[in-house]
Amino acid sequence: MVRQAHHERPGKKLLNDLKEIALADSVIELENITRVYQMGDIQVQALSGVSTLIKRGEMVAIMGPSGSGKSTLMNILGCLDTPTSGSYLFEGKEIGKFNDDQLAEVRNRKIGFIFQSFNLLRRTTAAANVELPLVYGNGRGRRERALKALERVGLAHRANHKPSELSGGEQQRVAIARALVNNPSLILADEPTGNLDSRSSNEIMDIFCQLNKKDGITLVLVTHERDVALFTQRIIFVKDGKVVNEEILKTGSEIR
Amino acid sequence: MKLTDATPLALRSLTANKMRSLLTILGIVIGIASVISMVALGRGAQRAIVTQIQGMGLNLVMVFPGATNTGGVQGSVGSQASLTVKDAEALVNSADAPSVAAVAPETRQFAQIVAGGVNTNSSVLGVTPEYQDVRLLDLAEGDFVTQQDVTARSMVVVLGSRVAETLFPDGNPVGQIVRIRERPFTVVGVLKSKGGQITGSVDDSVYIPLSTSQYRLQAQRRGSALSVGTIYVSAANSSSIQQTVEEVANVLRQEHRIVSDDDFTIRTQEEMMQTVSQVLAIFTLFLGAVASISLLVGGIGIMNIMLVSVTERTREIGLRKAVGAKKRDILIQFLIEAATLSAAGGAVGVFFAWLLTRAMTRIPMGNANINPQLSPDIIALGLITATAIGLFFGVYPAARAARMNPIDALRSE
Structure with a gap:
């Protein structure tokens, strides 16, 4: 919608300037995204026309019942999947045209993932787990960067412990450090507190809020729990592959 | 991913399943050990015979009665x-x-x-x-x-x-x-x-x-x-x-x-040497071919265990892809793992071949004193062959890992 407005205006320089401002402002720009899965002979419409915009520095929750398409939406947002139709601009770049390697690079440099089940490598230490994204990027000073990321989640003293020696909350904090280590533009968390008790959940959410407020990191999280969603500034409700409602929790002035 | 990252990773994953890795490489160990010791034995025999022939004098010409067989029924050399x-x-x-x-x-x-x-x-x-x-x-x-x-x-x-x-x-x-x-x-x-x-x-x-x-x-x-x-x-x-x-x-x-x-046949030392060398080369090739069947079996064993490993580590592959591993990175990781596995088998095989050739040196074999020749080039050949087998049989499992869809892989149990 923003782009359409641009097109109507004359003057190429002005148009470009405005575009840049708009792009710099938004990390995610979805326009009429659909995703159809081919399951044998049956076509399953997981997303049917999702349009939304997530601004830099925003903290957004996506909520919806099972089968609503929120996981598909997360996969597309995380560049793990590409839409069947529609346009997904990530930092102004059309993701739909990217090939597998380009998508991998975007994930590596720009996106941090946090999963419900932590997904840490069992046999390696916390520090080595945090280092993992750096292995696939340009890796210089990997160990230091990993330790710094662990420090940000308050786990520097556990750097040489293996996941089995850490509590659930600590494991998720290691996963957050792993998501942080490449200084991504976006952190995506899929049910980050789903496997944790309420104390650890609050700890994790505090860290998220801190990262968002202090460091201005854009955060998108999928959750079932309204308690968790209330930590964010906006809730997007998804149902039957569509955005059905949006709830603004905090005003723009409170964001920064 | 660079080799300096992939190699320690491969070693770690192989040492995590020591018994399994050991059993897997057994086929390669036996294959390499037998191929190498057979080739060494063939070379030793060749050298022994060449030394003997040279010991008879290189300027020696032998005349035997009877014609060389050129088809039809004729008396064999020396029978007339x-x-x-x-x-x-x-x-x-x-x-x-x-x-x-x-x-x-x-x-x-x-x-x-x-x-x-x-x-x-x-x-x-x-x-x-x-x-x-x-x-x-x-x-x-x-x-x-x-x-x-x-x-x-x-x-x-x-x-x-x-x-x-x-x-x-x-x-x-x-x-x-x-x-x-x-x-x-x-x-x-x-x-x-x-x-x-x-x-x-x-x-x-x-x-x-x-x-x-x-x-x-x-x-x-x-x-x-x-x-x-x-x-x-x-x-x-x-x-x-x-x-x-x-x-x-x-x-x-x-x-x-x-x-x-x-009605006579003339033979020179050179001819005899050539004949013996040819026969021995064929003999060595044959022995090597028989022994290499176990290499094939060993290779299939590696492919099998790599497939198991890929399946077991589906989530790990999904995670690696999510954090930015490209197809090539995953491919290289599993290829190096397979190659490391079989190269280790090759090294152990070379060691056993060495023991075997040492033992063979001590066994008296009639008049002929055959010293199996375990030269560096044979050892290198053994190690390279083993590594190549690992790479060859690792391609399919590694390609399967590389092709995995990160979403499905992450969701797998």
């Missing part, structure tokens, strides 16, 4: 009595054979030799004095057959070293009497040991004057002319040996008045 003492004399005297340095005819029969209460069966060779030089024989004690012995048809004998040991275990056989076909011979000399040779063992033979053999010992005379079994010709120059071969053939054709097919 077409060579005679006259031929040998002609080769020495003919002006048409200037490159012939020396000629040594030989008769050969098998007989029991008795000394006191001890007896042995051995080849009794009728020879002339030239025989010692032509066949490069060295005396341990006493003298060889002399011209005088030949002229006088003396009842003297020179013993091969092993015959001497058997008949005279207390030593000092020179001057003693031995009986060959009930006839008494005086021992005049004993040869130094020379080891086994393709033309029969020097050590297991005894040598008597040619004339004595023909007139006093041979059970029956074949034809009117005095036949001999083999004529050894020593060429003046080992580099012009082909010329000697032609000269000998021409002289013999004249002697035998041959217009079409030769």
